[in-house]
Amino acid sequence: MAVAKPGARKLEVLTGHQAVAEAMRQINPDVVAAYPITPQSEIMHYFASYVADGKVDTELVTVESEHSAMSACVGAAAAGARTMTATASQGLALMIEVVYIAAAMRLPIVMAIANRALSGPINIHCDHSDAMLGRDAGVVQLFAENAQETYDFMLMALRVAEHPDVLLPVWVNLDGFTLTHTADVVELIDDAAVKEFIGEYKPRYPLLDVDHPTTQGPFALPEYYFELKRQQVDAISNVPSVLLQVQEEFAALSGRRYEGFFEPYYLDDADYALVVMGSTAGTAKAAVDELRAQGEKVGLLKLWLFRPFPRREVAEALKGKEAVAVLDRALSLGSYGPLYLEISSALYECEERPRLYNYTYGLGGRDTTAEQLTDVLHQIQGEKLSREMHYIGLRE
Amino acid sequence: MPELKTYKELPLGGVIPATADRPRKKTGDWRDEKPVLYPEKCVNCLLCWVRCPETAILTEDQQMRGFDYDYCKGCGICAQTCPTEAIRMVDDAEEVPPLGRIEGEGRQE
Amino acid sequence: MPDIKTLAKREEERKRFEGGHALCAGCGIPIVVRTVLNSIEQPVVVANATGCLEVGTTLYPYTSWNVPWIHNAFENAAATISGVEAAYRVLKRKGKIDRDIVFVAFGGDGGTYDIGLQALSGALERGHNFLYVCYDNEAYMNTGIQRSSATPLGAFATTEPPGKRSIGKRRRRKDLTQIIAGHHIPYVAQASISHWYDLSEKVKRAVAKEGPAFINVMSTCFRGWRFDASLTTEIARLAVETGFWPLYEIEDGECRITYVPEERLDIVEWLKPQGRFAHLFKPENRWVIDKIQEEVDREWEELLRRCKIAPITD
Numbered sequence: 001m002a003v004a005k006p007g008a009r010k011l012e013v014l015t016g017h018q019a020v021a022e023a024m025r026q027i028n029p030d031v032v033a034a035y036p037i038t039p040q041s042e043i044m045h046y047f048a049s050y051v052a053d054g055k056v057d058t059e060l061v062t063v064e065s066e067h068s069a070m071s072a073c074v075g076a077a078a079a080g081a082r083t084m085t086a087t088a089s090q091g092l093a094l095m096i097e098v099v100y101i102a103a104a105m106r107l108p109i110v111m112a113i114a115n116r117a118l119s120g121p122i123n124i125h126c127d128h129s130d131a132m133l134g135r136d137a138g139v140v141q142l143f144a145e146n147a148q149e150t151y152d153f154m155l156m157a158l159r160v161a162e163h164p165d166v167l168l169p170v171w172v173n174l175d176g177f178t179l180t181h182t183a184d185v186v187e188l189i190d191d192a193a194v195k196e197f198i199g200e201y202k203p204r205y206p207l208l209d210v211d212h213p214t215t216q217g218p219f220a221l222p223e224y225y226f227e228l229k230r231q232q233v234d235a236i237s238n239v240p241s242v243l244l245q246v247q248e249e250f251a252a253l254s255g256r257r258y259e260g261f262f263e264p265y266y267l268d269d270a271d272y273a274l275v276v277m278g279s280t281a282g283t284a285k286a287a288v289d290e291l292r293a294q295g296e297k298v299g300l301l302k303l304w305l306f307r308p309f310p311r312r313e314v315a316e317a318l319k320g321k322e323a324v325a326v327l328d329r330a331l332s333l334g335s336y337g338p339l340y341l342e343i344s345s346a347l348y349e350c351e352e353r354p355r356l357y358n359y360t361y362g363l364g365g366r367d368t369t370a371e372q373l374t375d376v377l378h379q380i381q382g383e384k385l386s387r388e389m390h391y392i393g394l395r396e
Numbered sequence: 397m398p399e400l401k402t403y404k405e406l407p408l409g410g411v412i413p414a415t416a417d418r419p420r421k422k423t424g425d426w427r428d429e430k431p432v433l434y435p436e437k438c439v440n441c442l443l444c445w446v447r448c449p450e451t452a453i454l455t456e457d458q459q460m461r462g463f464d465y466d467y468c469k470g471c472g473i474c475a476q477t478c479p480t481e482a483i484r485m486v487d488d489a490e491e492v493p494p495l496g497r498i499e500g501e502g503r504q505e
Numbered sequence: 506m507p508d509i510k511t512l513a514k515r516e517e518e519r520k521r522f523e524g525g526h527a528l529c530a531g532c533g534i535p536i537v538v539r540t541v542l543n544s545i546e547q548p549v550v551v552a553n554a555t556g557c558l559e560v561g562t563t564l565y566p567y568t569s570w571n572v573p574w575i576h577n578a579f580e581n582a583a584a585t586i587s588g589v590e591a592a593y594r595v596l597k598r599k600g601k602i603d604r605d606i607v608f609v610a611f612g613g614d615g616g617t618y619d620i621g622l623q624a625l626s627g628a629l630e631r632g633h634n635f636l637y638v639c640y641d642n643e644a645y646m647n648t649g650i651q652r653s654s655a656t657p658l659g660a661f662a663t664t665e666p667p668g669k670r671s672i673g674k675r676r677r678r679k680d681l682t683q684i685i686a687g688h689h690i691p692y693v694a695q696a697s698i699s700h701w702y703d704l705s706e707k708v709k710r711a712v713a714k715e716g717p718a719f720i721n722v723m724s725t726c727f728r729g730w731r732f733d734a735s736l737t738t739e740i741a742r743l744a745v746e747t748g749f750w751p752l753y754e755i756e757d758g759e760c761r762i763t764y765v766p767e768e769r770l771d772i773v774e775w776l777k778p779q780g781r782f783a784h785l786f787k788p789e790n791r792w793v794i795d796k797i798q799e800e801v802d803r804e805w806e807e808l809l810r811r812c813k814i815a816p817i818t819d
Binding site for chain 1: 402403406407408409410411413414
């Protein structure tokens, strides 16, 4: 039984929705523009009730589509306001044009993504295909395993986004339904401490500063486009060091220490490992526990930071393994899964590399069991295992 | 064209600060014709000023002064608009006094 | 009623929009922009949809705008300004800003009638305090004169050109001003670059209202419509004098016609000088001209029936 830390509130039982909404309440952003979509909608229901009761000072803009949600967020953030939103799946797909623009305009908009499968066919359950829309967009992406991480990452995301060396949108991904709609124990930090942690937002070129007019979102010909894009490379490359700094401060604030870009679980001396993002990490831990109890040297790399991809750190952690199974909860049709592609590229330069296998799982909310994952850990021990894509729990 | 800057020298995010000393493009080199003014005929209605797409009609104390040839593209709207025929279009190569003001009696035929 | 010298003085003291842009020599759009910006006393922030105005005036690293200005994408000028206005409201409430600021969005007919209609409708329904000005040049001009839902019946457009089996645009244009009126916002109007004082006064009235306002401005395009650039405002005047583009306003539901032509000209007077309608003068296409005349007559009569007459003069 954990003891509440001084300055921290007592433990609460919250759904993923509530964890996000609570973080948003404490952040108390200036503007939120959002549109409903399963499984995000309830986040906004909670937040809207905070607005209605004056628990936040936020201007909540209930727009008429996600494209307009992101567009209004861009307008608000460029104006100089602290801005947030939340969405999923088709909503995110509709927003994506503007997400690229927000990143290019260097607007620190924090977004909760309640990961849900992209149509078609239409499906409201969890997978990571929507998150993959952001891969090339220049946004920062974190993946939460549970409600606690969701809450913690929402707070850290704001600090990362607004850091003067970053100034980019940040996505906090939480698995739709699995995390959003289930309740878990969350230790919350008190309002005053959060307020101090997040500080004041200091916009760089606020439109509302009418004495210093700027033109934002100009038309760039070939003479300039390349250079302006190159600036974004620097911005996202600054994220890892900024994140480490923020984690340090967060540890002092909360007593919860996140170190680096992934959580290694019995990884160090493991010969065989799984790599996964999101809530399935919980199931993976159960599988690892079971096999470790039987004396097998297996482990898990639970990735938190997907973009920018921490390839050096991941390569360092995996290079000495015998074999690794990368679990992808999204297809990159026409190639290996998105996470696999990152891992294999990261390991390319290593002298010693593990045998690498790709397993697609959980599409459209398909459940994955600990037994299926112990099977995977056994399968990859066989050297003759096919390098072609594997599918967990698919009826073939 | 201003000297092309490196990516580190450009303001972040494609923002253009609208400072007074920022580079400007002198679009006056677009034109084939330019307007000239016969001040004696001008009644300061300022219709030319309202309708100029280039802000190339210069006013001072809300009186018509002449033309900003750095920016005038020679579209001819001012000449067409002027109710007293105080503006005429001439060949761009023709030499004209500063601001295009042709003081003296009416216009030449 | 507006005094031109007041507007000129404002531009002398604070040049909000400058030349040096890449818009065509004789473009109608800057006439709209300058009149609008010079008719507003307070500081402004502008959002601009993709199109001629945006591309022509903000070619990096140049800009024609001496006011805060944002371009986001094609269809979202109204959504973008909604965000700016929401930020203003909350920051004002929190005491971080104390200036009075007016929010203006500019979009062409493409970015307003078509791709931008959803965002505009949403912004109006939510009641943001801003003015949306549509510069209507009746096609997607920036990308090469493609037809929009504002392109008139029978007009040439590159994606609906006249030919052996075509009269050009085969359907009539949308009446966006009436669609916007259906949103029951405090102020809706139609104006034209030919009547600067009418536009200026309407901007003043729009800005004086609390809540959303919309002004649809006829902004001729000599390139797309095929006439000599010097006639930019003259062609707009003919649109008004023929009744093709009535000048009116709807303030809190009350409709007022702000200009009544002494003698409404035949629609032919407006069609004749424009190359984009030249093919309509072939004998086999005369029926199109008749149809246009019929529609203009019917709608003008309807407007006269419904609306008061309250002229705006200079």
